[in-house]
Amino acid sequence: VLNGALDLMQTVPAFAYLIPLLLLFGFGPVVGLIASAIYATPPMVRNTMLGLDRVPAAISEAGLMSGCTRRQQFWQVEVPTALPQLLVGFNQTTMAALSMVIVAAIIGGFEDIGWEVLSSMRKAEFGQSILSGLVIALLAILIDRLTIGFAKAPETGSTRAMRWMTPSRLALSLAIALALAVVIRLAAPNATLLPETGLRTQMGAVNQWLLGLVRDYAWFFNGVRNAVLYCLLLPMRVGISGSATPAMWGFSLPPSALAVYMGLVAALAALALRRFGWRAAVAVLAAGLVLYTGFLDLPWPVFILAVALLAGQVGGARLGLFSVVGFGLILVNGLWPQLVQSLYLCTLAVLLCLLVGGAFGVWAAHSERVSRALKPICDALQTMPQFVFLIPALMFFKVGEFTALIAIMLYAVVPPIRYVEHGLRHVRADVVEAVEQMGATPIQTLLQAKLPLALPVVMLGLNQTIMAALSMLAIAALVGTRDLGQAVYVALGKADAGMGLIAGLSIAFLAILADRLIQAAVAGTTSTVWTAHMR
Template structure:
């Protein structure tokens, strides 16, 4: 039997690293399973071994924040002035003038299509009756984005100018982008108090990292010859930076501006959870709570309209574009001013527009009729997915297979038979030279029988450390083990497993269906032309809005949260799979064709292996998206760390909010490092 590729002498073979790691995890899992009844601490971390980290963090932060609270409140009052000015300016500016100015800006940036986008998009906002709320949201974005741009630009330039800070800054940006959005709000609420300023500051903090990353990336990519020319010209370092390097990196920096705008818009919508101020995010939340799904959908579409306009216009600024006739721009502005002046006294109140109110009412009536007629089918879909999919994965076959759901009761004899079949399958694979696959089969069956939420902590730590060792070596394995130990010691491990279960199930579904869709789009250009605008739309929609359609049909519950996570996280898997498969070098495809390979053989043996690093990066993005959405999904009934963060926000419990947010960030960081490690290994194997 050949179990590996490393020789051990005298005709024996040493198991490959992957085989050894899998066997170690299998042995630890078997030991926990056999010894668990006699040694309960092997299965469940004893309460006596936990430390009151949540209380310590809460006390330390309250002491620290209490010391700087007067300064923070003063800063908050300072920010209130520009926000009030922006709010007042947008509130008093007549709506024809706002629409005309945005239309003119669209023409200047992208010609007639962009001008039409601005006019139609804001026309929809006006017809929805949410103009006032939308302007309040836009005022928050208008103040928070400049703060985020300045902060992100400063961080990016600092990291570029001081190479020793580059590594720590990258780690800081990773942490800032993996910490859940709600976790930002808890300490800020204590520090700055209640009100829209908290949303403004949270938005600026959340939107700064993408700007910083793109500034640093753009400055790093400036051609060395351009830098040398700037040095030879005799300019000072500041002149080289601001007159040569930053303009040369302008395209990449504008990409950062685009991402910054979208992040800021997403965050101010989320900040409505602690707001209660009259903005569009609060309208979505309020109508969802009242089960007014027609109005909720309408308010959500207003957010989408803003997101699409901001995304398309800011993205156009980052790309090369044709110069437009400025006379048309001036004409559109003059037309807007003329219409406003001519009808100044008779302009209808934008809050009184109810053109789309009948549509919202029709949606509610149609939804009521649909659910009444198809309620049994919807319940069957939800219950089927829960009873036969999610619940067994969560608590295991032993607890999930019951008489009233499956028609029979799971027994210990069935568990023994399942393990015996898994062991037999593992041995067959091992004798066929696939020992790693055999061990993984037994491990997967053990996880399914036990349930993710009931996994023993030594098994989880060993499994994560083994994956880290295979991905990047001993250093990452040690870091992963220590990070997971912090979650164990804090007493948040059971909640972390619940988060891992739901996000893992969503990621698996996204990998399966997103990969399949990406494959179809790679094979069929027509399919990609149809799928691309859908992907663009899904990536533009703020997280909050994904909750509305699933609530409309499946109400509050874990299945609704699962669908919302899948809808948000599936796009990277589609895009990266398709991109990886269509990027295979032409010479490799020609060689496969010359050897007589069929289209399927070429896809399986040439394109798929070459695309593996790119697909793994898509999987990485999908995992991070799933964790980000997991916290938002706490609004509709998830358990785990996301629920803890949401409860901490409502109770102003800084300790719990920070601890649970840190635990969620740890899980996301571990997943990120693991997938990136495997992607890098595949690149090295392909010589890339």
């Protein structure tokens, strides 16, 4: 029950539960506080459960044998042992709370940093809004580094500065800082000691330069948008059968081309059957069908049956039944067209993020310089408020599905970079050395040794990529999509709490289903790899 509640709190878009909160409490900071607490609580709960569960049995038994009471056992034995994991939970909770500052500003904003970002976006002040978003990102990165430093010791040992800052010197520094603050407060009680003109007021030239750039190179940005729209987005939405028309592509496919396409899909399915088994062959056939019909024209009974069979095969009968019930509720509530739009947009974004992020992750895993360069970029992308991603996308590509795709990718490209790099860097060195001594080339070592062994970690990265893409649906709806995020946003505008919750729960259902499928696949993959290693 608790895990289910935490899943809903993390996956239901914040816009969905803003409506009942507004109806109950009205506008104001309290509503923003409650919404932020709902979204930010699950990471702390999960990490607390994980940390206490991973306390070694030997340590617990030693505490009991020393005569500890149950309260002493908890506070003096279990909590100190689980402290590193608890600090990770504090880290993630802080990140989640900071990511909610703009949503909180919408429903109860006052003059905080979230309100500054929102006000700048409404005035189309792109420079000011990005600068305010960077302030939030820098604050999040600072808290991240501090909590990581408390959670674990540096791998290279204590640095020179850490050795110099002894506890007594730290206490003396804090005392001096506190005394200086008291003196300044008493000597100048009305002084703010802030600059009269902030950097934000000097961003007008940047705004003019950006607008000039968009105006002068509009032909380039429009060309990129149209190329992706007609060659990638439309084929995914309406399929090759709907795109290959004189109105879209300027030509129609003859029957011979259809026969060639079917033969190619059949050949790929046969090759997948021979090399990877029947599951891969079925996946190739399903991909070929979706590519031909598109997501919009795919019959809903076929889709529900296929997902239910996949869920039952990977996760068991309960997961298959869960998928049928969830899709059935979406269907009877009239949200199937919006669901299909969400699936097609998120599927395309996840695939592109895996390609781009996976490539950068492989590069970073083999190059320290690239890893150091990507780390601050990934930190900024991961901690920047989601609304900020709409600014560059809107500025260069205007309103439309391509803009939504860019915004989703900017937020969801970080997990594949981090997890692919982490997985490849932590492959056992003796296995890699054995493969290299057998004469394998670097490409063969990567494809046949490192990636298969890192597959569980990569799959977890896929899980996080899907979660990030789904969480951006409600934000991306602001730039013209017609998916479940748009349904949530429209319900918020109409104060329709029922429709907002149904659309939000539909997004949560997709996230939970994807999470359970990938968890089951990772468990099966891990057991298979371990069995092969033991043999």
